[in-house]
Amino acid sequence: MAEAAGRDAAGRSGLHRLRRALADLAAADRVALVTAMTLVLLLLYSRGAWYTQTPVAVLGTAGLLLPGLRRSSWFWLGLGAFLAAGYFREWYAIDNHKYLYVYWCLALALALRTGEPRGPLAVSARWLVAACFLFATLWKILSPDFLDGTFFHYALLTDLRLQWAGELFGGLSAEVSAANRRELETLVGYSAQVSPVELRSSPAVATAAGVMAWATLAVEGLVALVFAAPERWRLARLRAPLLLAFVLSTYALAPVIGFGWILLILGLAQAPDRGAIPTAYAVVFLLLPLYRIPWHDLLSALS
Amino acid sequence: MPPTAPNRLTWLLARYGAPALLAVVALFQTYQALRHELTPWRGGGFGMFSTVDVPSARFFRLYLATDEGEIPAPLPATLAISFREIQTLPTEESLDRLARRLAAATWAVPDLPLVALERVTEAPETGLEAGRPWSPGGEFPVRAPLPVPLLAGEELPGGLTRLDALGVRLELWRYHFDQETTRLEVERLQEARATSSPITRRETDG
Numbered sequence: 001m002a003e004a005a006g007r008d009a010a011g012r013s014g015l016h017r018l019r020r021a022l023a024d025l026a027a028a029d030r031v032a033l034v035t036a037m038t039l040v041l042l043l044l045y046s047r048g049a050w051y052t053q054t055p056v057a058v059l060g061t062a063g064l065l066l067p068g069l070r071r072s073s074w075f076w077l078g079l080g081a082f083l084a085a086g087y088f089r090e091w092y093a094i095d096n097h098k099y100l101y102v103y104w105c106l107a108l109a110l111a112l113r114t115g116e117p118r119g120p121l122a123v124s125a126r127w128l129v130a131a132c133f134l135f136a137t138l139w140k141i142l143s144p145d146f147l148d149g150t151f152f153h154y155a156l157l158t159d160l161r162l163q164w165a166g167e168l169f170g171g172l173s174a175e176v177s178a179a180n181r182r183e184l185e186t187l188v189g190y191s192a193q194v195s196p197v198e199l200r201s202s203p204a205v206a207t208a209a210g211v212m213a214w215a216t217l218a219v220e221g222l223v224a225l226v227f228a229a230p231e232r233w234r235l236a237r238l239r240a241p242l243l244l245a246f247v248l249s250t251y252a253l254a255p256v257i258g259f260g261w262i263l264l265i266l267g268l269a270q271a272p273d274r275g276a277i278p279t280a281y282a283v284v285f286l287l288l289p290l291y292r293i294p295w296h297d298l299l300s301a302l303s
Numbered sequence: 304m305p306p307t308a309p310n311r312l313t314w315l316l317a318r319y320g321a322p323a324l325l326a327v328v329a330l331f332q333t334y335q336a337l338r339h340e341l342t343p344w345r346g347g348g349f350g351m352f353s354t355v356d357v358p359s360a361r362f363f364r365l366y367l368a369t370d371e372g373e374i375p376a377p378l379p380a381t382l383a384i385s386f387r388e389i390q391t392l393p394t395e396e397s398l399d400r401l402a403r404r405l406a407a408a409t410w411a412v413p414d415l416p417l418v419a420l421e422r423v424t425e426a427p428e429t430g431l432e433a434g435r436p437w438s439p440g441g442e443f444p445v446r447a448p449l450p451v452p453l454l455a456g457e458e459l460p461g462g463l464t465r466l467d468a469l470g471v472r473l474e475l476w477r478y479h480f481d482q483e484t485t486r487l488e489v490e491r492l493q494e495a496r497a498t499s500s501p502i503t504r505r506e507t508d509g
Contacts (some may be wrong), residue, residue, distance in 0.1 A: 091344060092358075092384075092391035099347040107321035113313060120317035127322035134350055135329040140342055140352035142333075146353050146480065154503045176340065187478060187487055188362040194476055194489050201485045216352070252350075294494035 008057075022279050031117050035108060037285065039063045041265065042079070046101060046279040052086025054274030055079075073112040081103030096132075097259035103128055104262060125269035129243065130227035130278045132263075140213075147217070152209035157199045158184050161254050164296040172195045203297030219246050240277040243267045244284055255291040264288070340492070341392045358390040361477045361492065366370040367410060367450055367468040368498075376471075379408065379452035393475055398495040406497035409453040410465040470498035 025033065039252045043060040046052065084102045087094045109123035111117035140146045156166040157180045166172040173226040183197040223242050229235040233283050243263060251260040315438040325347075332348030335341040343350030344357050363386060378386055385401050450466050468486060473495045478487045 092388045103321040123318040135349040139353040143353040
């Protein structure tokens with residue numbers, strides 16, 4: 001009995017120490033923290049050709065080992081320039097969050113030219129999030145095949161990453177999902193003829209797609225709104241809950257960890273110095289890579 | 304507190320420089336996508352997950368013109384970057400340029416009887432039916448007796464015969480999803496033709 005109580009106490013103590021460590025991490029020098037997180041992000045997820053990877057690996061490692069370097073405006077300008085030049089050569093294949101990496105390096109370089117970078121960084125980060133979500137929302141409104149659910153309907157039928165959602169919400173079987181992907185491959189694959197192909201669906205998939213479309217539009221539009229709202233507005237208090245909800249839900253479906261991480265870094269950069277919010281950003285940052293584990297496959301294999 | 308005049312530019316740039324750059328690039332991307340067929344998924348406008356019109360929804364068909372008719376041909380992996388650029392932002396000029404490069408390439412066929420397109424349309428079982436999907440940078444699904452492109456300076460491997468193509472026809476297609484019928488409908492976006500000039504043909508022959 002005493003032994004069990006001792007183990008409980010040790011467990012509670014360990015948990016307490018972990019919570020304390022996370023709180024300390026989030027309350028630490030915010031500029032030092034977000035610059036370190038940015039370097040980890042770039043080292044792991046900037047990717048690109050050798051002329052992008054090599055300078056990022058060298059500068060990123062140097063920046064992690066030499067904290068003083070991370071305080072240099074020129075360091076971030078150089079890092080951003082290498083990223084921009086590399087991505088420019090591969091413009092046709094570069095995802096949108098890679099642009100955010102470059103903008104954030106520029107924001108760091110410009111803020112570090114001032115004597116007090118914390119304030120300018122917070123403003124930059126806030127408006128980068130607002131602008132990113134504003135354009136994402138705008139595109140979903142402009143697009144002819146988003147609001148009526150067409151895009152998500154198609155994605156649920158053909159995207160391997162969303163297969164589990166198609167099975168869960170739409171009642172599709174794994175065989176039907178595989179057959180749909182084969183149809184698509186036949187269409188775009190090498191062939192002597194081009195003709196339409198029919199995908200197998202269900203009414204439930206169409207309903208789920210409509211719900212996903214409007215939910216996505218609502219969340220992204222709200223994130224843009226709350227980040228654009230002045231600090232004194234009550235809406236501004238929803239920044240962290242909405243951004244965290246977006247990251248936790250979106251990257252569960254499409255685990256683009258680099259995108260999630262840059263959003264969390266931007267969120268943390270503009271968050272208050274103390275309290276639960278910076279801790280929440282830090283915890284989600286630490287745990288987000290767990291989304292890369294193929295949970296659905298593992299659970300399917302076990303069942 | 305806003306700074307005094309000498310520091311105003313630094314003050315403004317430090318706060319709004321990066322977001323302003325994002326907005327400028329995104330507005331340019333939006334213009335390019337709405338006016339010039341740039342896929343909304345690329346270009347820094349944050350249009351990902353908004354449309355089926357992803358770059359891979361745009362796909363190619365390549366045909367070699369021969370004395371026996373048109374023969375479908377695989378896309379050379381060596382030109383994968385050009386194909387991807389056109390999938391992202393197709394222009395008439397870029398498709399024409401690519402068609403000319405393809406017309407100048409050296410093609411070879413396995414030592415098997417060639418089957419012209421017209422016969423394939425009538426009888427798909429002749430061996431030219433769809434193969435595995437081609438993805439830029441990946442393997443392309445050559446099934447005999449499809450023509451294969453040879454790299455510059457590459458010697459003709461055994462079992463292949465040089466194909467004297469008269470020219471090429473390159474098509475760019477796009478699919479979209481019709482929710483009502485659950486069909487992927489297709490439309491041809493662009494087409495380019497190029498002839499193998501006598502000079503080109505002599506060079507490739509030699």
